Amino acid sequence: MKCEQIAELLPDYLEGSLAPDQLRDVEAHLEQCADCSEEVALWKKLSLLPVEQPSTASRVRFEAMLQAYQAGRSNQPAGNPEWKKRASTASVFHWLRSPLGAAAWSAALLAIGIFTGLRLAGPKPPSPDMAAIQSELTNMKQLVVLSMLQQQSASARLEGVTWSTRDQHLDPQVLSALLHTLRYDPSVDVRLAALDALSRHSAQPQVRSSVVNALQEQQSPLVQVALIDQLVEWHDREAKPHLEKLRQSPDLNPTVRQRADWAIGKLN
Amino acid sequence: MLQVRDGAGEMLGVLFDRYQTPLFNFYSKLTGDRTLSEDLVQEVFLRILKYRQSYRPGTPFRAWIYQIARNARIDHFRKFPRERVFEPEMLPPVIPADSAQEQQEVELLQRALALLPEDKREILLLCRFQELKYEEIAELLGCQLNTVRTRIHRALQELRKSFHQLTQGTALKRANSAAPGNISPRGGCREV
Ligand SMILES: [Zn+2]
Numbered sequence: 001m002k003c004e005q006i007a008e009l010l011p012d013y014l015e016g017s018l019a020p021d022q023l024r025d026v027e028a029h030l031e032q033c034a035d036c037s038e039e040v041a042l043w044k045k046l047s048l049l050p051v052e053q054p055s056t057a058s059r060v061r062f063e064a065m066l067q068a069y070q071a072g073r074s075n076q077p078a079g080n081p082e083w084k085k086r087a088s089t090a091s092v093f094h095w096l097r098s099p100l101g102a103a104a105w106s107a108a109l110l111a112i113g114i115f116t117g118l119r120l121a122g123p124k125p126p127s128p129d130m131a132a133i134q135s136e137l138t139n140m141k142q143l144v145v146l147s148m149l150q151q152q153s154a155s156a157r158l159e160g161v162t163w164s165t166r167d168q169h170l171d172p173q174v175l176s177a178l179l180h181t182l183r184y185d186p187s188v189d190v191r192l193a194a195l196d197a198l199s200r201h202s203a204q205p206q207v208r209s210s211v212v213n214a215l216q217e218q219q220s221p222l223v224q225v226a227l228i229d230q231l232v233e234w235h236d237r238e239a240k241p242h243l244e245k246l247r248q249s250p251d252l253n254p255t256v257r258q259r260a261d262w263a264i265g266k267l268n
Numbered sequence: 269m270l271q272v273r274d275g276a277g278e279m280l281g282v283l284f285d286r287y288q289t290p291l292f293n294f295y296s297k298l299t300g301d302r303t304l305s306e307d308l309v310q311e312v313f314l315r316i317l318k319y320r321q322s323y324r325p326g327t328p329f330r331a332w333i334y335q336i337a338r339n340a341r342i343d344h345f346r347k348f349p350r351e352r353v354f355e356p357e358m359l360p361p362v363i364p365a366d367s368a369q370e371q372q373e374v375e376l377l378q379r380a381l382a383l384l385p386e387d388k389r390e391i392l393l394l395c396r397f398q399e400l401k402y403e404e405i406a407e408l409l410g411c412q413l414n415t416v417r418t419r420i421h422r423a424l425q426e427l428r429k430s431f432h433q434l435t436q437g438t439a440l441k442r443a444n445s446a447a448p449g450n451i452s453p454r455g456g457c458r459e460v
Binding site: 007008010011012014015035038039042043045046047048049050051052053054055057058059061062063065066069139140141143144146147148150151156159163 | 279280281282283284286288289292293296297302305306309310313314317320321323328329330370373374377378381392396397401402416417420421424425427428431
């Protein structure tokens with residue numbers, strides 16, 4: 001094979017997604033072509049570049065930016081051009097960085113304090129402004145959960161599941177992400193956490209049917225037992241035939257079978 | 269209200285902790301400017317706060333955040349045209365590696381990367397250092413998956429060429445100071 005033909009395959013080779021026969025072709029070429037194998041070597045070396053750490057002041061600045069943004073939002077009527085002007089990205093930073101930054105910062109904190117005081121002083125009907133803030137925050141929470149559930153590390157995904165339990169109301173997007181996690185997450189811990197999070201939302205018909213379906217799909221005894229226990233807790237009689245089907249699977253873990261028997265008895 | 273405010277802070281804080289270092293490295297390796305990189309990271313989080321409604325659930329989140337990151341940089345250079353270009357002197361010190369040879373190679377690689385045109389440097393950083401998948405890069409750059417593959421390969425080819433020029437340079441220096449003519453330019457970096 002020539003270099004040009006290899007060039008088409010090289011990116012997939014680097015990503016490790018070549019079919020076996022193509023892989024053989026590329027490897028054969030790499031053994032005898034210095035240029036191509038050098039490119040592969042450089043690719044590998046790119047991962048050795050040092051990771052630089054941002055300064056510790058960066059986190060402090062971030063906190064200040066957040067406070068300033070929110071203080072501004074909660075005190076200015078929506079659509080006020082003055083605030084819009086001040087909220088423009090560049091100026092917030094200039095403002096925070098300016099010598100006045102610290103003073104403005106305390107003023108912002110004070111403003112939050114006063115605003116909070118007013119809110120606490122007496123029950124008032126929520127202003128449209130408050131509703132807007134609330135809805136933005138819901139969006140933000142959803143964003144965090146969804147992004148965390150996509151993370152590579154199991155602990156991050158676990159954190160994402162935990163985040164999802166902070167809201168009484170479960171957003172449909174988050175619900176479907178959790179259902180997906182319950183079915184497909186490679187980590188048992190994450191799947192168990194997803195089940196736990198979902199268990200709070202048994203009123204949603206989708207949740208119950210997913211738990212029942214998961215019974216047949218899950219291979220881990222830990223998860224299987226947790227699913228069975230959940231069905232018993234819900235007192236879900238419709239689950240009985242599914243439990244009976246499960247206990248008849250030929251290579252079922254004995255503990256799981258025992259648990260299924262116990263559950264069938266309970267659901268009678 | 270206070271509770272609500274803390275909730276949002278905590279949530280964006282989670283994202284900040286997770287993404288500030290990767291984003292900082294994306295910028296610093298692209299521009300060679302630490303201060304600017306920190307500014308741009310802050311800018312990214314302000315934009316996340318402001319434009320979070322624009323995230324379409326179900327699409328890759330990292331592609332979205334890097335989209336914001338790219339736009340923040342483009343906007344910055346539109347407002348403040350570049351005063352200085354990336355110079356190898358701005359590169360961070362390389363942490364001592366297992367061997368002197370490895371350390372020298374990483375240093376040379378950093379220089380070679382800095383010599384690339386920005387779009388080539390960017391795509392290599394995105395797939396190799398930020399570990400974005402090809403599909404995520406395609407989504408981010410708004411191009412076909414095949415275009416991403418082609419561009420990665422071209423960038424890698426150019427990286428090899430500039431790496432070569434640099435190794436030839438060092439090999440030449442070494443050859444001059446030690447035994448002239450003994451070390452072939454090509455094998456230079458391997459025989460150190
Ligand atoms: Zn070749």
